[in-house]
Amino acid sequence: MIETQGSPSVADDTGPAPKRLFIKTYGCQMNVYDSERMADVLRPLGYASTDTAEDADFVILNTCHIREKAAEKVYSELGKLRELKDARTTNSTTARGSSTNSMIIAVAGCVAQAEGEEIMRRQPAVDLVVGPQAYHQLPELLTRTARARGERIGADFAPNAKFDAMTSERIGPRGVKGPTAFLTVQEGCDKFCTFCVVPYTRGAEWSRPVADILTEAGALVERGVREITLLGQNVNAYNGAGPDGDPSTLARLAHALAGIPGLDRLRYTTSHPNDMSADLIAAHGELDVLMPYLHLPVQSGADRILRLMNRKHGPKTYLDVIDRIRAVRPDIAISGDFIVGFPGETDRDFQDTLALVRQVNYASAFSFMYSPRPGTPAAAMATQVPDAVARERLHRLQALLFEQQTAFNASQVGKTLPVLFERKGRSPGQAIGRSPYLQSVHVENGEHLLGQIVAVEIESGTQNSLAGRIIQQKAA
Incomplete structure (x- = not known):
């Protein structure tokens, strides 16, 4: 997973003096989606987004608990926010004789769920701690906070309650910006990998009904979205109720979504190898809307390590x-x-991982040193790998993965790809979009094509991106 930061865009339609909201997002795409929905639920209360915490009346840290460093970054950020809050309170008291203009600070997400009491103890500046299944209660919690600090709301709520509360009829349309959007269809995990905290912070697997997903997807397309990425901790384990009341599959959901006029691209992440069903694999050959890209974590190429990880599959x-x-x-x-340095990993096990990488030949990948998470079985394993050994293995693995990614990008040179342009580039007139293979593509003199799918001839490729020239000015 990659750390992402930023605040979702919220339309300023709440009057001349909106309150200001800043959300900082850590972790996976599901956290990005959750941050967008938190902004949505707060919009009716008059909150409009701001790009910096310094300007905010309400700051939310939407946290990730996958790796130790991610959790520690939250505490570091809270220390900075406390200084801002103290300064705001002091200035307000000096100017007005009271501290009514103080900043509100909330911690949301998986760290909030796993370490709520610890957060409140370590950082008194925090006003709210909200688990990942409870952010729909933010309006009510803000009212309580005005009376007394220090409420922790966990994830002990059914996910369907959260999604029921987030319908457009209740809070208005989603505050999306741009031609791409995330859409959560499945939450939680029943796999219990020994290194992972997700089953404890997100709960058991649960899937949204097909009808609800189609409604949200249709509304997104009406607002200009052309590409939707379906999200879930184990998204290909999706089994939400279909139109007939029987469980659907992700493949059937994809077929239904493909029927929405104006939805040109569909992706999904993250998947588990054991849930790649025959109909889902077939859908990749049947649906043009389903992009030719699959994120399928394996974590290790060694059968012994996969058993220790409780992955329930082998290489x-x-x-x-x-x-x-x-x-x-x-x-x-x-x-x-990939995770390197998992407890008990030997040089032979690591060589098995390198062999699997060579056999698959990845277009892209994410790789990390093992990080013990408190309360997980792997953290208690006796044969922890020294950091120096794990770090050296990570460097070797990443060198191979980067070589493969660079080669894949270079293989696109000379080809013509349909590119969905999403945003402006750094240079005047430059536009940046995504290829069907999720590569970043930039062109010059393309700013007028944002939100459109245009044919681009790829002229060069590096490890991280492609550059090309527009050969079809008329949008697809």
Whole structure:
């Protein structure tokens, strides 16, 4: 997972003096989606977004608990926010004789769920702690905060209650900006990998009904969205109620979404190898709207380590899935996740991981040193790998993965790709978009094409991006 930061854009339609909201997001795409929805639920209360915490009346840190450093970054950020809050309170008291203009600070997400009491103890400046299944209660919690500080709301709420409270009929349309959007369809995890805290912070697997997803997706398209990424901790385990009341599959959901006029691109993440069903693999060959990109974490190439991780699959099962999906979509780009230095990992185990990487030939991947998370079985394993050994292995793995990613990007040179332009570039007139393979593509003199899908001839490729020239001025 990649740390992302920023505040969702919220339309300033609340009057001449809106209150100011700043949300800083850590972790995965699901946290990005949750941050957008928190902004949505606060918009009717008069909150409009600001780009800095210094300007904010309400600051939310939407946290990730996957790695130790991510959690520590939250505490570091809270220390900075406390200084801002103290200064705001002092200035307000001096000017008005009271401290009514003080900043409100909330911690949301998985760190909030796992370490709520510790957060309140370590940082008295925090007013609210809100678990990932409770952010729809923010308006009510703000009212309580005005009376007394220090309420912790956990994730002991059914996910359906959260989504029921977030319908457009209750809070208005989503405050999306741009032609792409995330849409959560599944939450929680039943896999219980020994290194992971998600089952404890997000709860058991739960899937939204198909009808609700179609309604939200349709509303997004009406607001200009052309590409939707379906999100879930195990998104391909999706089994929400279909139109007939029986459980659907992600493949059937994808077919239903493909029928929405104006929805041109569809992606999904993150998947588990054991849930790559036959109909989902077939859908990649049947649906043009389904992009030729699959993020399928494996974590290790060693069968012994995968058993210690409780992944419930081996390298052979994973490679078989890759072969089957390439058979129906030969041009598909494969992405993955890797953990090195897992407790008990030997040099031979690591060599098995390198061998799997060479066999798959990834278009992109995320790789990390193992980070023990309190309360997980792996954290109590006796054979912890020294950091120096794990770091050296990570460097070797990343060198191979970066080599593969650079080669994949270079292989696109000379090809013509349909690019969905999403935002302005750094240079005047420059535009940046995404290829079907999720590569970043930039062109000159393309700013007028934002929100459009345009044919681009790729002229160069680096490890991280492609550059090209527009060859079709008329948008697709």
